[in-house]
Amino acid sequence: MSTNNSGKNSKPIIVGIVLGAVIGSLVTFGAYNVLTPTGSKEATSMAPAEKQPLYWVAPMDANYKSDKPGKSPMGMDLVAVYDDGGKGPDEGAGTIRISPDVVNNLGVRTSTVSFKSLQTEINTVGYVTYDEDRLVHIHPRVQGWIEKLHVTATGDPVKKDQPLYEIYSPELVNAQEEFLLALDRNNSRLITAAQNRLTALQLPKSAITELKQSRKVQQRITFYAPQNGVVENLKIREGFFVKPGSTIMSIGDLSEVWVEAEVFERQAGQVKTGTPVTMTLDYLPGKTWQGQVDYIYPTLDAKTRTVKLRLRFKNEKGYFKPNMFAQIVIHTTGDESALLIPKEALIRTGNQDRVVLALGEGSFKSVAVSVGRYDSESVEILEGLSEGEKIVSSAQFLLDSESSKSSDFKRMSVIEEMSDAQAMVDSAESTEKMDMSDTVPSARVNGTVVSVMVEHRMVTIDREAIVEWDREAQTVDFIVDDSVDMSLFSVGAYVMFTFEIRDGNYFIVSAMAMDKADGEGE
Structure with a gap:
């Protein structure tokens, strides 16, 4: 009995506990809402x-x-x-504003305009020659016959004091006899005069000494090499009769050589004595030699319009041989600093050069500039920019395309089309979503020739729409490939042509003259 009564009494207790928990939760929630500060509600509502x-x-x-x-x-x-709330600077007509996301997607990079030394490289060719300061010409001072020749061919190496040739000369024989006569008379004045005459006739000192000792006249006199080197311009053989003033041979010292190079008239002002140079030779690939400009010749070649330079190089190992051709790179450096920008930042058109200014906070504007000299990486700015300004050095063609629409100078259509076409090629390479079969490396289209530059193989054509590229009709500049006949392009001619994109330029690879009616019939 007691067990059943306790079970009946437990049910009301459990129900009471559950109801108490529910009522407590409701009270707590209500109290929280009542006691919550008004500022917190407003902060939530004003997020x-x-x-x-x-x-x-x-x-x-x-x-x-x-x-x-x-x-x-x-x-x-x-x-x-x-x-952007108008935060970016506004430089008037042509200023564009782009969100940071678009700037990042375009890969925009900027560079600072600054003063630097312009370093250019002049590529030219030269040829190796003898160092003329070390080139000795052998001439006799008497007439006679070559009795013995000790060197037999051009190019033979010789050492200093090595015998070159033996000569019989009646004049030398008479001069020796006069010297012996003066010695016999023991007349100092006659001895001095006779010895001076032998010296003037280039009789070797060894022969004079032997003559004093032996008191016998030598019929054949041996002459010796005045320096080390190689034989050049050998013009005698045994038995030849020679006279004073005739060239017997030359001896060139190849321990140091000259290299003579030429630069064009417009480049001559950039080269000075001491300018460093780099030389390479075809027969020794991979090897380079460093030198400098030793002398600049004072005259200009009237036919080639070039100025000759002289370079010096040591030749201890005998690599350099006269008349060898060499490739020369002259590293010139300007004395004065120039306002420079990266070469890739410059936008060049047919009638205007310009750059895209990075104004900050997503603002950009195309401005016209005047350019001067170039080197391998930079270009000199004469007008249009100031030191410290920032310019766009990557993706500037797309920004220029947008800015030029409202600028105070007309944008050339070729820039817009080159930018869009290059973007299409880059997009095809960088995304996996585009199928390679969708890319269009070339297109065929009809158009009317507007202008022709035969010397530069360039034409301007008012082309029709390109369906494959979804491009409207436009006037564009093209480069004509060497395989295409330029006579097909005359002002007003209507042609059907195929062009390809090469390094951002348009090359016409085939063309056919058309009648206007035929083009419309297609």
């Missing part, structure tokens, strides 16, 4: 709403805009463009 895009733009074509997200014509995801 900034998510920023809404103004529109969406293709990452590789700023001209393509959409009011909703999606895909660009190239198959890439559109990028949202937000209101």
Whole structure:
């Protein structure tokens, strides 16, 4: 009995506990809402709403805009463009503002305009020759007959004091007899005069000494090499009769050589004595030699319009041989600093050079510049920029395409088309979403020739629309490949042609003259 009564009494207790927990939770929730500070509610209600895009733009074509997200014509995801609140600087007409996302997707890089020394390289050729300061010509001072020749061929190496030739000369015989007569008379004045005459006739000192000792006249006199070197211009053989003034041979010392190079008239002002040079030879690939400009000749070649330079190189190992051709690189450095920008930052057109200024906070503007000299990496700016300004050195063609629409100078159509076509090629290589079969490396189109530059093989054509590229009709500059007949292009001619994209330029690879009616019939 007691067990059943205790079970009946436990049920009301459990129900009471559950109801108490529910009522406690409700009371706690209500108290929290009542006691919560008003400022917290306001802070929650005033939380900034998510920023809404103004529109969406293709990452590789700023001209393509959409009011909703999606895909660009190239198959890439559109990028949202937000209101920048007008934070970027405004330089007037031509200023554009781009969101940071688009700037990052375009891969925009900037460089600072600064004063630096312009270092240019002049590539030319030269040829090895003898050091003329070490080239000795052998001439006799008497007439006679060559009785013995100790060197027999041009190019033979000789050492100093080595016998060269033996000569019989009646004049030398008479001079020796006069010297012996003066010795017999023991007349100092006659002895001195006779010895001076022998010296003037280039009789070797060894022969004079032997003559004093032996008191016998030598019929054949031996002459010796005055220096080390090789025989050059050997013009005698045994038995030849020679006279004073005739060249018997030359001896060139090849321990040091000259290299004579030439630079064009427009480059001559950049080269000075002491300018460093680098030389390479075809027959020794991989080897380079460092030297400097030793002398600049004072005259200009009237036919080639070039100035000759002289370079010096040591030749202890005998690598350099006269008349060898050499490739020369002259490293010139300007004395004065020049305002320089990277070469890739310059946008060159047919009638204007310009760059894209990076104004900061996503603002950009194309400005015209005047350029001067170039080197391998930089270009000199004469007008249009100031030191410290930032310019765009990568993706500047796309920014220029947008800025030029409202600038005070007209944008050439070739720049826009080159930018869009290059963007198409880059996009095809960088995304896996585009199938390789969709890329168009070349296109065939009809057009009317507007202008022709025969010397430069360039033509301007008012071409029709390109369906494959979804491009409208436009006037574009083309380069005509060497395999295409330039006579097909005359002002007003209507042609059908195929062009290819090579390094951002348009090359016409085939062309055919057309009648206007035929083109319209297609």
